[in-house]
Amino acid sequence: MKSALLYRYMPRYSTKVMDHFTNPRNVGVIEDADAVGRERNPACGDTMTLYLKIRDGIIVDARFQTLGCTASIAVSSVTTELVKGKSLEEARMIDRHCLGDAVDGLPPGKTHAGVLVADALKAALGDYKTRAAPDTA
Amino acid sequence: MKSALLYRYMPRYSTKVMDHFTNPRNVGVIEDADAVGRERNPACGDTMTLYLKIRDGIIVDARFQTLGCTASIAVSSVTTELVKGKSLEEARMIDRHCLGDAVDGLPPGKTHAGVLVADALKAALGDYKTRAAPDTA
Amino acid sequence: MKDYIYLDHAATTPVDPRVVEAMLPYFTERFGNPSGVYTLSQSSHGAMEEARETVADVLGCSPGEVIFTGGASEADNAAIKGGAFAMRREGNHLITSAIEHHAVLHSCQALDDYGFETTYLDVDAAGLISPEDAAEAVTDRTVLVTIMLANNEVGTIEPVADISRAVKERAWALGRDIIVHTDAAQAGGVLDLNVDRLEVDMLTLAAHKFYGPKGVGILYIRDGTPFTPQQHGGSQEKNRRAGTENIPLIVGAAEALRLAVEEQGTNNEHCTSLRDRLIDGLVGRVEGAYLNGHRTLRLPNNANFCFDGVAGESVLLGLDMEGIAASSGSACTSGSMDPSHVLTAMGVSAERAVGSLRLTVGKSNDGEEIDKVLEVLPRIIQRLREVSGAAQPVG
Amino acid sequence: MKDYIYLDHAATTPVDPRVVEAMLPYFTERFGNPSGVYTLSQSSHGAMEEARETVADVLGCSPGEVIFTGGASEADNAAIKGGAFAMRREGNHLITSAIEHHAVLHSCQALDDYGFETTYLDVDAAGLISPEDAAEAVTDRTVLVTIMLANNEVGTIEPVADISRAVKERAWALGRDIIVHTDAAQAGGVLDLNVDRLEVDMLTLAAHKFYGPKGVGILYIRDGTPFTPQQHGGSQEKNRRAGTENIPLIVGAAEALRLAVEEQGTNNEHCTSLRDRLIDGLVGRVEGAYLNGHRTLRLPNNANFCFDGVAGESVLLGLDMEGIAASSGSACTSGSMDPSHVLTAMGVSAERAVGSLRLTVGKSNDGEEIDKVLEVLPRIIQRLREVSGAAQPVG
Numbered sequence A, B: 001m002k003s004a005l006l007y008r009y010m011p012r013y014s015t016k017v018m019d020h021f022t023n024p025r026n027v028g029v030i031e032d033a034d035a036v037g038r039e040r041n042p043a044c045g046d047t048m049t050l051y052l053k054i055r056d057g058i059i060v061d062a063r064f065q066t067l068g069c070t071a072s073i074a075v076s077s078v079t080t081e082l083v084k085g086k087s088l089e090e091a092r093m094i095d096r097h098c099l100g101d102a103v104d105g106l107p108p109g110k111t112h113a114g115v116l117v118a119d120a121l122k123a124a125l126g127d128y129k130t131r132a133a134p135d136t137a
Numbered sequence C, D: 001m002k003d004y005i006y007l008d009h010a011a012t013t014p015v016d017p018r019v020v021e022a023m024l025p026y027f028t029e030r031f032g033n034p035s036g037v038y039t040l041s042q043s044s045h046g047a048m049e050e051a052r053e054t055v056a057d058v059l060g061c062s063p064g065e066v067i068f069t070g071g072a073s074e075a076d077n078a079a080i081k082g083g084a085f086a087m088r089r090e091g092n093h094l095i096t097s098a099i100e101h102h103a104v105l106h107s108c109q110a111l112d113d114y115g116f117e118t119t120y121l122d123v124d125a126a127g128l129i130s131p132e133d134a135a136e137a138v139t140d141r142t143v144l145v146t147i148m149l150a151n152n153e154v155g156t157i158e159p160v161a162d163i164s165r166a167v168k169e170r171a172w173a174l175g176r177d178i179i180v181h182t183d184a185a186q187a188g189g190v191l192d193l194n195v196d197r198l199e200v201d202m203l204t205l206a207a208h209k210f211y212g213p214k215g216v217g218i219l220y221i222r223d224g225t226p227f228t229p230q231q232h233g234g235s236q237e238k239n240r241r242a243g244t245e246n247i248p249l250i251v252g253a254a255e256a257l258r259l260a261v262e263e264q265g266t267n268n269e270h271c272t273s274l275r276d277r278l279i280d281g282l283v284g285r286v287e288g289a290y291l292n293g294h295r296t297l298r299l300p301n302n303a304n305f306c307f308d309g310v311a312g313e314s315v316l317l318g319l320d321m322e323g324i325a326a327s328s329g330s331a332c333t334s335g336s337m338d339p340s341h342v343l344t345a346m347g348v349s350a351e352r353a354v355g356s357l358r359l360t361v362g363k364s365n366d367g368e369e370i371d372k373v374l375e376v377l378p379r380i381i382q383r384l385r386e387v388s389g390a391a392q393p394v395g
Ligand SMILES: Cc1ncc(COP(=O)(O)O)c(C=O)c1O
Pocket: C010, C011, C071, C072, C073, C074, C076, C101, C103, C148, C150, C151, C152, C183, C184, C185, C186, C206, C208, C215, D242, D243, D244, D245
C-alpha cells in the first residue's frame, strides 16, 4: 500500500502535540525539588508526576514523568516549558483550558489530558504551600 | 447497458410457462359451450373463465379467458390443451398439482395460479353436471 | 439505441460511475477501521466526516445531526422506534398515513406490542394527506408523527412542512412536544431536503434511490430530539448506531447526494419531460388507462397507471420480453397477494389495482426509449385484453 | 518493503481485489432490485441466491437459513433480541460471557428494559469460558445463550460446541428448549464454521473480517428457531430482515468467504507463524511484557500483550509514526475511558491494562514486516518508559 494514498490524512492531534510527544522536553526527576505533584486518572490509568524548583516565588525549573497517552505526555511536556519563569501566582492561573490552548487544542475525548496535568500542577503548588508552612498542615 | 451482462439470468418461470404466456392456446369463448366455469381469486383479483364442449363424456373443445398474471394465463392455456380428449372422469382427477406439473412447475408464490385454474375446471365440471340434471338442482 | 430500457428508478438506480470511482479506494487501500488511532484509520475517519459534512450541507443541518445507517428501512425503523421509545413516558400514540412505505407502516405496527397505538391518516384520491386531518389526530398521548415526503408508488408529494406545522401547533396547544419524521427516500436529489424548511426533526434517505449504492441510508436527527438507539454495540455514530462504519458506501452515498443535488435542476427537467410524454402518450390515447396520483404534485420521475382488463404482472412480463423494466403495485408481483395498499387507500378498487403499472424514469433515459414504450405498451395491453376477454375497454 | 505495515486485521481487513472484481458489475450494470419481475431483477436475485448457497455450503446449512444483514452488529442484535422476544413467553433469562463484543453485551443490556435478565459468565485468566459454568447458569427461565466463537481482543477460542451441549442438556433436563447463538465474527475463514459441529442455532459473521466489504453481515438461523424480526418493512429475506438487499456487498461477502475458506489452510499456517514470531520475539525478550489470552487456543492471527510502564495509546502513536498500524484495549484509545472489559474480566489489573497492545496479522503480512516490528517496538517501549519513569521494568 502506498502512503501517497493517505493524502487526506486528518491528524487527530495538533502538530504541537505530536512535536511534544515525539520530543518531550524536561523529562525526568528533580531530585531536590521544592514541590512535587502526582496525579492519577483513576478511570484511564494515566499518571503524571510534576517536579518544580522554585526560587523567590518564581518557578525556575520543571520536570515530569508521565505514563499516559500521547495527549498526556504532550501536555505534560508543554506545561514544564510553560511554567518555567512564571511566578507562583501566574502558575496558579493555569487551568486545563490554558493547557489545551498551549498544545493548539486537544481532540474530543482527550480533554482528560489537560485535567490530569492541571491537577498535577495544582497538587505541586499545594505541596509547595504545605512545605512552606509545615506547622499549619 | 449491455444485455450480455445479464448472463446469469435466472428465469423465474419455466420455458413452458413463458411459451404459453407468449402464445396462449385456445383463447376465447365457446358460444354454445356445454359447461362454463368462472373463478376469481378474491385476494389478487385474477379471474378465469373456462368454456368446455363435451360429447359423449369426452371434452372435445376447451377455451379460456383469463385476466391474470403470467402464471395464470399460462396454466389456463396449458389446461385447455390438457383436457381436450379427456373423459370427464379423467378431467375430474386434474388438480393444482397436475397443473403445476403441466407447466414444468410454478415458482414459489405463484401456486395460486394452479389453484385458480383447478377451481375453474372444477366449476365447469360442476356446471356440466348441474345442466345435465337440472331437476335435481 | 440501448438494449435495455430501465424504467424502475423508484425501485433502485444504477450507481453513477463517478460514485463507484469515489468508493473504490476505500475497499482496498483506504480500508482502515475509522476507530483506530493510526494514520490509515484517521484517513477513513476523515473521509467519513467529510461525507457527513456533504450530507449536512444538503440538509441544512450540522454534521453531528447526520447518522449513516444500513439503508432507508433501518433509518425508518430507528427513527420511529427510537423516537417512540425515547418518548415513552410522554405518551403512546403515533400518527402516520395509510400510504407510507412498509418500513414505516410495519415499524409502527411493531410498536403495538409495546403499548403504542397508531393512527393511519387517510389520503384523497390523488394520494394527498391533509394537514388538518393530521392536526385533528393529535391527542394528549401523541409522541411522533411520520409522513413521507413523496410516495414511492404514485409519486405524490406530501405537504410535509404544512403537516409538521399543523401537528406541532396542535401539540403545543395541548402543552406537549412531538417528534416529526419524514421518509424522504424517494425525494433525495429531487426535492428540497432542507430540514428547516421541511420543519422536520428526523428525515430518512436511501442512497440507492439517487444513483448511490444500496445498503447505506441516511438518518437526520435534529439536535435535542429524544432518541433511543436501536442497534446496540460499539460507540460509533456517537452511540446512536453501533457497528463498524461502512466507509466506502458512506463516501459513495455522500458523493451521490452531492452530484444529484448539483445536477438536480437538469435531471428534474429531463425526467419531467419524459414523464409527461409517457402520461400524455398513454392517458387519453389508450382506452381504459388512468393516471394514479396527483397530476402536478408528483415526483418528476413517476408515471403510474391502471389499465382495465389486464393484470400488471403480465404487463411487466410482456414489457420485459421487449427489454423494458417496470413495476406494478398489483398483487402477484411481489409474491404478496394483496393489492397495493397505496392504491387501495386512494380509493382505487381491487379490480382496477390489478392492472397497475409504474414507470419511473431516470437521468439516462431518453425520448427514443419513451417512444419505444409508447409503441410497445399499448400492443401488450391489447394482446392481454384479448386473452382476458376485455378487448373492449371495461366500462 | 511496503510503506505501511498493517497489523490490525481483527479491526478490519482490506477487501481482496478478487472480491472487488466480483462486486463491481452489481453497482453499475447488474444493479436491479431483486424484488422486480424483469430480467435485470432476476439477475440480481440469482446472484443473491448463489451467494446464499455459497455461504450455506460453508456453514453446512440450507440456503434458506442464511440471512444477509448490514453487519455483524446488526446480526448480533437481531439474533439476541429476535431470539429473546420470540421466546418471551418461555422465560426472560439470557446467558452470555463477560468478554463478548459490545454488540452482544449491549444487546443483552438493552433487553433489561423489557424484563429480561442476563448472566455474564466469568472467564479464566486465559479468557476461557467453562461449559460447566454455563450449564450451571441455566435456570427454568433461560431462553437464549450467546457465546462468542473467538474473542476479538485476545483471540481466545471458546469451546462453543461443548458449551452448547452442556447448556442444552441442562435445559432439557429442566424440560425446556433454549436457543444457542455464537458470534463468530472473528472466526470467518479461520475456524470451522459448520453449524452442526458447533451445535449452534444461530451464528454471526462479518464480511469485513475476512477480506470482504464492510457493511454486510451474515446471520444463520437454524430452521425452526423462534425468531422475531427486528428490522421491519418489506418482505425481503423471507420476512426476517426488511430492506432492499445489498446485492454487490452480498456477492462480495460470499465470494470473500468462499476464498477465505478455500485458502484457510495456507492463511492460517502463514498467520500462525507470524503470530508466534511476534510472541516469541517479545515475551521473554522485552522485560515487563506479558501475553494475554491462551497460548495455543487462540486465533492464528492474534498476538495481544501488556507492557508495563507505558500506555497503549502512546505505543500506537509511536508505531504509527513508524508506519505500523496496531490497536490497544487500553482506555484512551477509543475515546471511552474504561480499560478493556475483556482484559478486566481475565483479571488483568487496570494498571497493567493501560499498557495493552494488540497486533493482528493477515495474509499480506510477511516475516520482514514482523522483524521490523520486533526492532521498532522495543525501542518505542523503552523511550516511553523513560518518559514515564518506569525505565526499569515495573515489578
Ligand atoms: C419511501 C421509501 N421508504 C423506504 C424505502 C426503503 O429503502 P430500503 O429498501 O433501501 O431500505 C424505500 C425504498 O424501497 C422507499 O421508497
